[in-house]
Amino acid sequence: MKIETTVRGAPRVIDVEVLDDGTIAVGDGAADRRVRLHRVCGRECWRIVIDDVAIPVRVRATETGADVILGASRVAVKVRRALPIPSRRAAVSDESDRLEVRAPMPGLVVAIPRAVGETVDAGSLVAVVEAMKMHMDVAAPAAGRIEEIRVRPGQEVLGGQVLVAIRVGGQGASKGGGP
Amino acid sequence: MASVRRVLIANRGEIAVRVIRACRDLGLVPIAVYAPSEAGAPHVRLADVALPLPTDEPSAGYLNPRVLVDLARQAGATAIHPGYGFLSENPAFATACEDAGLTFVGPPAAVLARCGDKAAARAAAVASGAPVLPGTPSLERAEAAAQAREIGFPVLIKAAAGGGGKGIHVVRQPADFERAFRLARGEAAAAFGDGRVYLERWLEAPRHIEVQIVADADGGLVHLGERACSLQRRHQKLIEEAPAPAISAGLRARLADAAMRVARELGYRNAGTVEFLVDGDECFFIEVNARLQVEHPVTEAVTGVDLVALQLRVASGEPLPFGQDDVVIRGAAVECRISAEDPHRGFLPSLGVIDGAVDPAGPGIRFDSGVWVGQRVSRHFDPLLAKIIAHAPTRFEAIVRMRRALTECAVSGVDITTPFHRWALDQPDFLAGDYNVRSADAWNDGPSSSDADRVAALIAAAWFAGTASGATLPVDGAPSRWSVEGRAEELR
Numbered sequence: 285m286k287i288e289t290t291v292r293g294a295p296r297v298i299d300v301e302v303l304d305d306g307t308i309a310v311g312d313g314a315a316d317r318r319v320r321l322h323r324v325c326g327r328e329c330w331r332i333v334i335d336d337v338a339i340p341v342r343v344r345a346t347e348t349g350a351d352v353i354l355g356a357s358r359v360a361v362k363v364r365r366a367l368p369i370p371s372r373r374a375a376v377s378d379e380s381d382r383l384e385v386r387a388p389m390p391g392l393v394v395a396i397p398r399a400v401g402e403t404v405d406a407g408s409l410v411a412v413v414e415a416m417k418m419h420m421d422v423a424a425p426a427a428g429r430i431e432e433i434r435v436r437p438g439q440e441v442l443g444g445q446v447l448v449a450i451r452v453g454g455q456g457a458s459k460g461g462g463p
Numbered sequence: 464m465a466s467v468r469r470v471l472i473a474n475r476g477e478i479a480v481r482v483i484r485a486c487r488d489l490g491l492v493p494i495a496v497y498a499p500s501e502a503g504a505p506h507v508r509l510a511d512v513a514l515p516l517p518t519d520e521p522s523a524g525y526l527n528p529r530v531l532v533d534l535a536r537q538a539g540a541t542a543i544h545p546g547y548g549f550l551s552e553n554p555a556f557a558t559a560c561e562d563a564g565l566t567f568v569g570p571p572a573a574v575l576a577r578c579g580d581k582a583a584a585r586a587a588a589v590a591s592g593a594p595v596l597p598g599t600p601s602l603e604r605a606e607a608a609a610q611a612r613e614i615g616f617p618v619l620i621k622a623a624a625g626g627g628g629k630g631i632h633v634v635r636q637p638a639d640f641e642r643a644f645r646l647a648r649g650e651a652a653a654a655f656g657d658g659r660v661y662l663e664r665w666l667e668a669p670r671h672i673e674v675q676i677v678a679d680a681d682g683g684l685v686h687l688g689e690r691a692c693s694l695q696r697r698h699q700k701l702i703e704e705a706p707a708p709a710i711s712a713g714l715r716a717r718l719a720d721a722a723m724r725v726a727r728e729l730g731y732r733n734a735g736t737v738e739f740l741v742d743g744d745e746c747f748f749i750e751v752n753a754r755l756q757v758e759h760p761v762t763e764a765v766t767g768v769d770l771v772a773l774q775l776r777v778a779s780g781e782p783l784p785f786g787q788d789d790v791v792i793r794g795a796a797v798e799c800r801i802s803a804e805d806p807h808r809g810f811l812p813s814l815g816v817i818d819g820a821v822d823p824a825g826p827g828i829r830f831d832s833g834v835w836v837g838q839r840v841s842r843h844f845d846p847l848l849a850k851i852i853a854h855a856p857t858r859f860e861a862i863v864r865m866r867r868a869l870t871e872c873a874v875s876g877v878d879i880t881t882p883f884h885r886w887a888l889d890q891p892d893f894l895a896g897d898y899n900v901r902s903a904d905a906w907n908d909g910p911s912s913s914d915a916d917r918v919a920a921l922i923a924a925a926w927f928a929g930t931a932s933g934a935t936l937p938v939d940g941a942p943s944r945w946s947v948e949g950r951a952e953e954l955r
Contacts, residue, residue: 285928287924287927287928289920289923289924291916291919291920292911292916294916296917296920298920298921298924300924300925300927300928301928302928302929308925308928308929310921310924310925312917312920312921317921319921319922319925321922321925321926321929324819324821324873325819325820325821325873325875326817326818326819326820326836326873326874326875326876327818327819327875327876328818328819328875328876329819329821329873329874329875330922330926332922332925334918334921339918340870340871340873341922342873342875343922343923343926349923349927350923350926350927352919352922352923352926353807353878353882354915354918354919354922355882355885355886355915356882356883356885356886356889356909356910357882357909357910357911357912357915357919358807358882358909359911359915359916359919359920361919361920361923363923363924363927365927
């Protein structure tokens with residue numbers, strides 16, 4: 285998932301994925317790291333292991349995120365989920381075979397270059413959303429057939445709002461199904 | 464120890480635990496008292512008998528002589544150890560104990576009374592020949608300028624009837640004196656209806672150094688060297704060490720000599736501390752703390768003397784078991800006070816419930832703690848939770864050990880002062896031993912850096928992802944819950 289953090293007014297979107305082995309993959313654009321987060325005691329005391337270096341930290345939940353105390357510093361971090369895109373694993377395990385593609389951030393729908401019934405491949409463009417003059421392409425996370433379009437160009441959407449729904453697999457997954 | 468067999472400890476937290484341990488080492492019976500909210504506290508668990516106080520409110524409990532004396536009688540105690548704070552320096556409490564046939568583990572009431580009166584203590588210091596800050600009685604304008612020149616600049620002008628900082632002026636140059644003197648008199652007259660002022664030498668950035676003394680009832684008196692306690696915030700000490708770094712052998716000897724003189728002049732008994740301000744190679748008496756001090760363990764570390772056991776033995780009438788020549792300082796020790804305060808917001812008290820704690824340990828580390836999981840840190844009591852003491856052959860090694868201990872020490876649920884300690888132990892001035900009572904001001908609510916910001920953002924994101932997903936993150940030593948669940952899913 286993508287997490288938007290804000291420190292001293294500076295926003296930073298961080299890619300976070302909790303992996304099966306308990307490590308957490310984090311990336312802030314400048315670098316990608318595997319970290320482990322171990323609980324030391326209570327709700328607040330942790331040890332974070334980054335690149336084989338263990339750092340004791342205290343993370344105290346606040347109304348808008350967390351205060352992180354590491355070394356001599358305390359850093360107030362605003363935290364929110366920015367891009368709740370379902371992972372491929374989530375898509376496959378979805379029993380209904382129906383996949384909802386959501387807006388990665390709050391913004392304006394610029395284009396939905398698809399029609400209901402159309403087949404798409406994994407990675408095909410299904411929507412374009414604009415926020416703060418940035419266009420973001422939204423891709424189909426898996427191959428399938430467009431089952432439903434929930435929004436139209438020009439519409440304001442919230443972060444995480446469903447844009448289109450895809451029926452996964454079977455007929456729609458055939459090669460050349462996309463334009 | 465005829466008179467000291469069953470000891471009621473009229474205190475709480477880490478110091479109550481400390482006294483219980485000394486009782487155990489001497490084969491005495493420790494009796495604890497506790498406020499209703501403290502039933503789970505370590506001092507309750509470790510004592511042989513634990514008696515509840517009526518309320519958490521200190522005035523009806525830890526600060527109430529009658530309640531404590533009644534509990535002591537009820538428990539069959541023969542002595543009361545007051546710890547520090549609360550009633551430890553209260554002459555009326557010492558008298559109430561003696562009247563009830565209980566041995567008060569501390570100086571006699573008359574000595575407590577003299578030490579508690581600043582003017583009387585200063586007079587005793589002057590009479591003993593110990594150096595005090597140069598000052599004057601209240602002055603008229605005509606003589607003032609000459610007196611100021613005699614004391615030297617900077618000089619402090621204070622209202623004789625004063626208090627609360629009104630009418631206080633620091634004058635740094637002779638040229639400014641006349642104007643400041645007029646101003647101070649005017650302010651004093653307006654604020655207190657009394658325009659009398661007096662002068663005192665002003666030290667810009669003194670060091671706080673104190674000498675530990677112990678005296679028995681037969682006139683035996685020794686000092687156990689000095690401690691440096693200059694890192695302070697709002698007159699609260701944050702880090703102490705023994706011996707004092709970066710002072711001359713001559714100054715060290717003069718400090719000890721002055722402390723012994725003051726103790727003799729006061730007819731001191733039991734353990735006590737004589738405090739000084741040090742400016743360059745000069746020292747000036749400030750006051751006597753007529754009790755055990757929070758920072759006593761650094762002296763214990765470098766001398767090998769158990770000060771609390773010694774207090775109990777001296778109180779029971781035993782003579783000091785060693786002489787001055789037997790006191791040898793070995794290595795160096797540093798103490799960090801772990802308090803429930805927010806160092807990033809002016810050291811404001813941090814209240815809450817402690818839901819987890821990890822004690823530091825290992826070579827050279829002593830941890831005196833009153834912390835327990837489930838403890839409610841309330842407004843009723845002092846914020847001091849615990850103390851880490853690091854001892855090593857050299858000062859630098861002791862600091863390195865302290866850094867290690869600070870990374871191990873963890874408390875969840877309230878803010879604690881360790882971020883300040885970690886900062887202080889990295890400051891070049893501190894490492895050089897060249898610091899004073901103003902040095903802690905440079906902390907200024909803590910450092911910030913773009914590196915810390917960046918790492919904190921990563922940590923917050925990982926923490927959010929880990930906890931918001933509903934999964935429990937792995938506990939130290941236990942296999943990751945995700946890997947366990949992942950395997951369970953594979954086997955399904």
